[in-house]
Amino acid sequence: MDNNFSLSALIRSRRSTRRFQEQSVSRALLLQCVEAARLAPSAENSQPWRFFIVDDPACKDTLAQKAFGGVFLPTRWAAAAPVLVVLCLQTDSIAKRMASKVAGTTFSMIDIGIAGEHFCLQAEELGLGTCWIGWFDKKGAQQALKLDKRFQPVIMLAVGYPLDSNRRPGKRKDLDEICFFNQGEKPPHLPPS
Amino acid sequence: MDNNFSLSALIRSRRSTRRFQEQSVSRALLLQCVEAARLAPSAENSQPWRFFIVDDPACKDTLAQKAFGGVFLPTRWAAAAPVLVVLCLQTDSIAKRMASKVAGTTFSMIDIGIAGEHFCLQAEELGLGTCWIGWFDKKGAQQALKLDKRFQPVIMLAVGYPLDSNRRPGKRKDLDEICFFNQGEKPPHLPPS
Numbered sequence: 219m220d221n222n223f224s225l226s227a228l229i230r231s232r233r234s235t236r237r238f239q240e241q242s243v244s245r246a247l248l249l250q251c252v253e254a255a256r257l258a259p260s261a262e263n264s265q266p267w268r269f270f271i272v273d274d275p276a277c278k279d280t281l282a283q284k285a286f287g288g289v290f291l292p293t294r295w296a297a298a299a300p301v302l303v304v305l306c307l308q309t310d311s312i313a314k315r316m317a318s319k320v321a322g323t324t325f326s327m328i329d330i331g332i333a334g335e336h337f338c339l340q341a342e343e344l345g346l347g348t349c350w351i352g353w354f355d356k357k358g359a360q361q362a363l364k365l366d367k368r369f370q371p372v373i374m375l376a377v378g379y380p381l382d383s384n385r386r387p388g389k390r391k392d393l394d395e396i397c398f399f400n401q402g403e404k405p406p407h408l409p410p411s
Numbered sequence: 412m413d414n415n416f417s418l419s420a421l422i423r424s425r426r427s428t429r430r431f432q433e434q435s436v437s438r439a440l441l442l443q444c445v446e447a448a449r450l451a452p453s454a455e456n457s458q459p460w461r462f463f464i465v466d467d468p469a470c471k472d473t474l475a476q477k478a479f480g481g482v483f484l485p486t487r488w489a490a491a492a493p494v495l496v497v498l499c500l501q502t503d504s505i506a507k508r509m510a511s512k513v514a515g516t517t518f519s520m521i522d523i524g525i526a527g528e529h530f531c532l533q534a535e536e537l538g539l540g541t542c543w544i545g546w547f548d549k550k551g552a553q554q555a556l557k558l559d560k561r562f563q564p565v566i567m568l569a570v571g572y573p574l575d576s577n578r579r580p581g582k583r584k585d586l587d588e589i590c591f592f593n594q595g596e597k598p599p600h601l602p603p604s
Contacts, residue, residue: 223416225536226443229450229529245592245599250419252590252598256583257422258528261545263581269590277593289513317546320482323565324520325545331524335451336422339532343418350525352454352518353510364594372516388456390449397445397462400470401557405442 228342233387235347238299238378243273247344248301248377254340258333261325264314267333268369270304277362278302284358285374293353299376304359305334306369330372337375347380421535426580428540431492431571436466440537441494441570447533451526454518457507460526461562463497470555471495477551478567486546492569497552498527499562523565530568540573 252269260266272278281304282297296302307326318325338348351374359371397405445462453459465471474497475490489495500519511518531541544567552564590598 223418225416225418225421225532226447228418229447229533232450232452234452249586249590249598252586254419254422256586256589257425259425259427259531259543259581261543265584265589267589270595271590271592271598274593321545321547322549323545324517327517327520328524328527328543328545328566331521332528334521335525335528338452339418340422350452350454350521352514352516352521354514356515373521388452391458393442393445393449396449396458396460397442397464399438399464400467402463405445405464406438 223343228339232339232342233347233380234349235376235378235380236295236349237381238347238376239381240300241379242300243346243378245273247341247346248273250344251337251340251346251377254336255333258329258336260329260332262314262317264326264329266308266326266329268306268308269337270306270363270365270369272302272304272363273300281359281362284362285354285356287355287358290353290355293351296349296351296374296376299349299378301377303337303375303377304363304371305330305373305375306365307372309368309370327372334373334375341377345379346377349376350374351376416536421532425532425535426540426573427542428569428571428573429488429542430574431540431569432574433493434572435493436539436571438466440534440539441466443537444530444533444539444570447529448526451522451529453522453525455507455510457519457522459501459519459522461499461501462530463499463556463558463562465495465497465556466493474552474555477555478547478549480548480551483546483548486544489542489544489567489569492542492571494570496530496568496570497556497564498523498566498568499558500565502561502563520565527566527568534570538572539570542569543567544569
């Protein structure tokens, strides 16, 4: 492990990875990523996330065919990733759906975002690249994996060793476009890092 | 900085923090947390998150009164945090709403989860405690901060230096309850960490 490691360095080095080496990914590493996700916080500690990890080539082909057809063809590139993860929501309890309705927020989607990003940051630390994929056929994914109806596919993650050549940083809004203090005060400028 | 730092250690040490020291939090640290969130990935790189950081005691009182009243009284404890962050969604573009409708997923909620957790993990690394708060009066928060209607409050974060005595670990489901391979295969057991 790099002794100069810090979270901010990890976050700065993370890229959405869309091109991968052919090398397979060991289940031990994949499970370390799920372990990071397992410890994530969630609304009322409901832990609604379920990770379906597809690393068998035949199963991955079936999934890619069913999930990336028709209008979803633009994400077909993900079929070349050595691993696809279908991140599912375990159907909410009635109590949780009621709370979401009163509060006006779909908590379970936020929970999925938190846990999924724990997975992705852990992958980054292990030298793996990931990409979040929202654009896929959910019914197709459900069929391909023969998922029980309790599990609703929400989002996918492509996982593998990155081809470095394609790891460009994404552009981001400036800090003062996304951050305000109290009743709209602009933030002081950050010292250069 | 601790040279033995690793993400997995950071994730294991993180707790939802509901009791805080009175000590205030410097804006430099808060901005480091927003900087971590700024670099988060989002659907189509839309970066829909806006962080309204409330560290002025009078403003925080107004916010607490408007946001934690009536049915939302159970989260009134958060008023004692030195900082409250109201994490807002910048209203989606029509194109993005259409994409969410076709794909059947509210991408912006996942994006908020990802960016918010970047904030919380960065806070943890800096010695700060955080707690996600979904249960609050959004209209009240909007009024208290005189928010433009483009900004929809989604979730809040309480931030401050933790009182260690209350930092118990939350229970989590076992790995084999949340992780499956291919068409439902159970995961191999993780080596003890």
